Amino acid sequence: MTQDPGVRLALVVNELKELSFVAHRDLGAALPSLEPHGAETTARWAETGRDLFLQDRDGGKAFLRASPGLARDVGAVDVWTEQARGFLTFRGSWKALTAYLAGLPEAVRVLGLEDARRWGETGLAWARRHPEAGAIFFQTPVADLAAGRGFAGVREILDPLADLAARYGLPEGLALPGAIKVRALLGPQALGPWLRRGADILKAGRLRGEAFFRLEGPDSDEALTAVLPGFRTAEHERFLALVTRAALGLAPALAPRGLAVGVRPFIETDGRTLFVPSAFPTREQALAALLHHAGHLRFGTYGQEAIDRLFIEAGMAHPPLDADQRVTWRPLFALFGEDLLRFQVLFDLCEDFRVDARVQALMPNHVPRLLDLAAARPKGPAGAYFDLGRLGLQMLAGQVAPAGPWAALLAPDADLVTSWVQARALYREGALPPLDLADRDAAYLPGRSPNHERPVYPRPAVRDAPPEPEAGAGSDAPEPVAATPAPVSAGHDPDMEIPPEDTSGSGGRVGVGRPQPAAATARYRRTLVAGEGTPYPEWDYREKTYRRDWARVTERDLTERDSACAQELLARHAPVLRRLRRALQAAEKPRRPVPQRRQSEGEELDLDAAVDYVVDRRTGARPAPRVYRRRRFLRRDTGVLLLADLSTSIMQQAADGTGRVVDRLKAALLLFALSLEEVGDAYAIAGFASKYRDAVSYYPIKDFGRRFTSETEAILGGLSGRLATRMGAAIRHACVRFGEAGTARRLLLILSDGRPADYDDGGDERYLHEDTRMAVKEAADQGIHAFCITLDASGAAYLERIFGRGHFLVVDRLDDLPRRLPQIYLKLRRGG
C-alpha cells in the first residue's frame, strides 16, 4: 500500500468513479471542504468514505454528504472519521451512522468535542449490540440527554440503562425515550426503580413492556405514581377520605386526574367525584386541598338550586346542560368576553373564601393551614390576586376585620350567588390587573383550584345541618357514584362466556348491583324435570305460604382455573396478608389453654366442684367425683360458610374505574381462606348464581372437610360472574351443607353486591326479598347465623329488612373488601 496521502486519495477517487457515479460526485463535492484539514486527514477521510460505501451504499453516501457540513461546523475531521470507521464493524449500520452524523454537531455544541466523542462511542456500542438501538440513541437530541448538566447529565440516564441492559438484557433503545421523560418529570433518582419495573414487565409480556416504556397503559401509570415525589394521593386515599368524612360528613369519590408534574396540583370536580392529582408537594397541602374541595361539594358550590339561581342572576333562564345532564359553565364566563379570566379568578376567590369560612367552622386549623401554605407570593399580575386571597384568609383567621364584599360572604345565608354578586362588584371596580392563562394558575393560593374546570352534575338539595352521627343512616347517605359507563355487552357479556349452562335471555335488571327498570317477566323455559337438583320451598309473600319444591338447586363444579391470577392477587395483597397473619398469630390463635371444669381427672382441683362434692356427700348423696380442672387448648367450635354471589354484576368495572369488582372479590376470598387456614376454624366457601327457579347453581369451592390446596386457589383465581341472584334457595342449600361442619356455632357469611333478584321474578323485587328473609329465618331456627356483607352502597335500604339490624354490613369502598372480609369474620367470631 502506498504511503503518500495524495496517491491514496487519487486511488480512492478512481475507485469510486468506477463504482458509482453518485458517490464519486459526492466525494468530489466534499473534497474542497476537507482539503484544508491536511492531506493525510483527507486521504484517511476518503478511504473511510469508500469503505463505508463498499460496506453499505447508503452509509457511504450519507457520510460523504454530511462531511462538508461537519468539517465546517465541527472541524476535528480525524475524530469523526475514526468514529465513523467504527460503523464498519457491523452490518446494517447506515441508519445509526446517518443519525450519528446528523447529531454530532449538536453533541459537540452541547458537550464539547471530547465528551461528544464519548457520546459517539457510547452510541456505537449500542449500535453494535443492536443497530436499531444505535439509531435511536443518535436520534435522541443531545440537549435532552444532557438536561443542561453536560456529560454528567448524559450519564445519569445512560448508566442505569447500561446497568439494566447488562443484568436483564433490557433493550436500551426501547427504554431511552421514556427514560428521558421520566427523568424530566420525576428527577434522576426515580429512573432506577422505573427501569427495573419496566424490565420486569417486559419479561412478563413484550407488548405490555413496550407500552410501559412508551409511558402508556396502566402499568406505566402505576409505576410512575409509585416513584412520584411528594405526598402521593393513591397511597393515602383512605386517609384523606377518612379525614374528609370525619370533618365534613361526606367522603366524595376520589379519582386520579392523571399524571402531571411541574404544574400546580389542582383538584377538579364534576360535582360528584374529586379528580385529584397523583401527588401533592406536601401532606399539608393535600389535606388543605381535599378539605377545601370537599367543602365546595358540602357547602353548595355545585348545588342544583344555587346553580339555577346563579344562571337567573346572570340573565340566563336555564343552566345549559350537556348530553350527560351536566351543567356547563362556559356561557357564564363568556359574558365577560376577553377579560373572563380576571372575572373567573375573582369569582373563585369569593366562592373559595365563603367555603373556607364554612370549613373553618368545622376544622379550626383549616385557615391557619392555608395561611401557612400561602407563603410564596408569585411575581407578575397573579401576585395581586394572591394577596387578595391571603387577605381573605387573614380575615378568617381573625387577624384583619372583615369588610366590604368579604363581610357579605360571611353572612349565614351567603351562597354561590352572593359570591357571584360580590365578584362582579370587584370586577367592575377593576382594581386588579388583567390576567393571561399562563398567570392564572399562580393566582390561586395553594390548596385552592379553579372551580369550574369541568361540567358538573348539580348536587341535590344541600344539607345545611352539621353532620349528625346520631342521624344514623342519614349521615351515611351514599354519595352519588361517579358516572361509570355501563359495561358494553357486545363482545364481553359474561353471561355469554359460560359454556356449560344455558345462559340465553336478556338480563333486564337482573344481576346488576343497582336496580334497573324491570324487563324480564316470568317465563319458564321448561317444565321442571323431576329429580334434577335438590328441591327447596320458596316463600310467596302474596299468598303468605310456601310454594312446595319451587326452587331447584344443583351443585356444579366451577370449571375455570386461573392460578396465575390468584398468584398475582396474592402478590398484590401480600402486605395486607402479612399484617393479617401477624395479627392472627398474636391474637387469634388459641394458644391459651382454657380450663375445663368438673373433670374426673386433671391437674388441679376445681374448688367449686370439690365443695359441691363434699356437700353432696354430707347430705348423703353419692355424687360422681368430678372435682378436677384441666387445661386444654380450646376446641374450635365455630364453623363458617362463605357464600359468594357470583351474578353477572360482579363483572362490572369498579366504580373507581380501576379493575373489575370480581378482582376484589377474588382477592377477598383468597385472603379470607388464607386467614382461616391461619386461624384454624372450620370453613367452607361456595358460590351461587341462578337463572329461573329451577336452575339455581351452587358451586362448592372448598368444603368443610377439605384442605385448602393450590387447586382451590386456582378456582378462586378463575371466578367469574354469571346470571342472577336467587339468594333464598342458595341459603337453604348452604344450611344443608352446614351439616358437614359439626361445629356448635355456625355462621353463614353472604357476600353480595346487589339485591336478590332473578329472571323470573317479574320485576317484583319484594318477592325474592321476602323469600330471602324467610330463608334467613329458617337458618336461624337451625342455629345458623346469617350475616350479609354487601358492596351495594344502597344495601342498607333493603338488607335490614332481610337480615335484621346488625346482621349486615355495607363495605362502601371496594378496595377495602379484601382487607376487611377476614377482619369482619374475626370480629363476628370474637363476639362469641
Added chain:
Amino acid sequence: MRSLIDRLRGVERDIVQAPDAGTGPYYEPQGTEIAVFEAAWRRRLPVMLKGPTGCGKTRFLEHMAHRLGRPLVSVSCHEDLTSADLVGRFLLDGESTVWQDGPLTRAVKAGAICYLDEIVEARTDSTVIIHPLTDHRRRLPLEKRGLEIEAHEDFLLVISYNPGYQTVLKDLKPSTKQRFVAIEFRYPSAEVEARILQNEVEGLDPALAARLVAIARQARVLKDHGLDEASSTRSLVYAGSLIAAGLPPVEAGEAALVNPLTDDVELAMALREIVKAHLLAA
C-alpha cells in the same frame, strides 16, 4: 376524715350498700330516660339499657339508684360467669357447709337494683335463671337448696346490652329481650356533652370542652368506616382530665381519643388529624 382513710387504703365494702347521702352521682339527662325508668320502677318492670360503650349507661343507673334511694348491686358479666356466680353456692365451714348468697340473690332479698352489665357476655345458663325474675312471678329459684326466693318488693333487675354487629353470634335470645323495658342510649347532644365534660372535669375551660366535643362528633362519623367503637363520652372525660392534669391538649387527645380506639394506621392518622385540627390552637 373517713374519705381520706378510704383514699389511703382500699376499703372493703359490702356489695349491697344504701346510697350515700348528698346529691348523688352527676347525670345529665338526654331525653325521657329518667321518666321511663321511674315509670318502670313504679311497676317493677325489668329494664334493659341499650347503647354504645361509654355513653353513660352505668352512670345513669347509679344516678337513678340514688334518686330512688335503693342500693345498687352491679355485676360485670364475663364469659366464665356461671349461674352459681350469680345465685350463690355452698361453702365448707369447718365440719359443715354454709350457703353463700351470690350477688343476685343478695339483691333479690335486699330489694336492691341489680345491674347485670353486658349480659350477652355471660353463659347462657345464667341468662336463663333471670327469666322467672323478670315476669309476674318475680322469683329466684335456688335449685341447690331446693327453694325459691320471692323477690323483695323493691327489687329491680336491670341489664345492659350493646348492640352491634360484633354480637351477631352472641345475641340475646328474643325471648329474653322481650322481658324488658328497653331504654336506648345514644351519645349526648353537643351542648349536653360539653356540659357533662365541664361537670366531670373540674376547671376545664368551656371553649376546650366544646373543642373536645367537636372532635368526638367528627370521630363518630367514622364509626363503621373502620372504627368499631366511636369515641365515648367517657374517653372525652379522660381527655379533659389529662389536659386538666397538665398534659398538652394534642397529646391528651391522642392518648385518650386516638390510641385506644384503633390499631388501624390510616384511621389513627385521620383521627389524629381531627384532634390536631381542634386542639393545636388550644
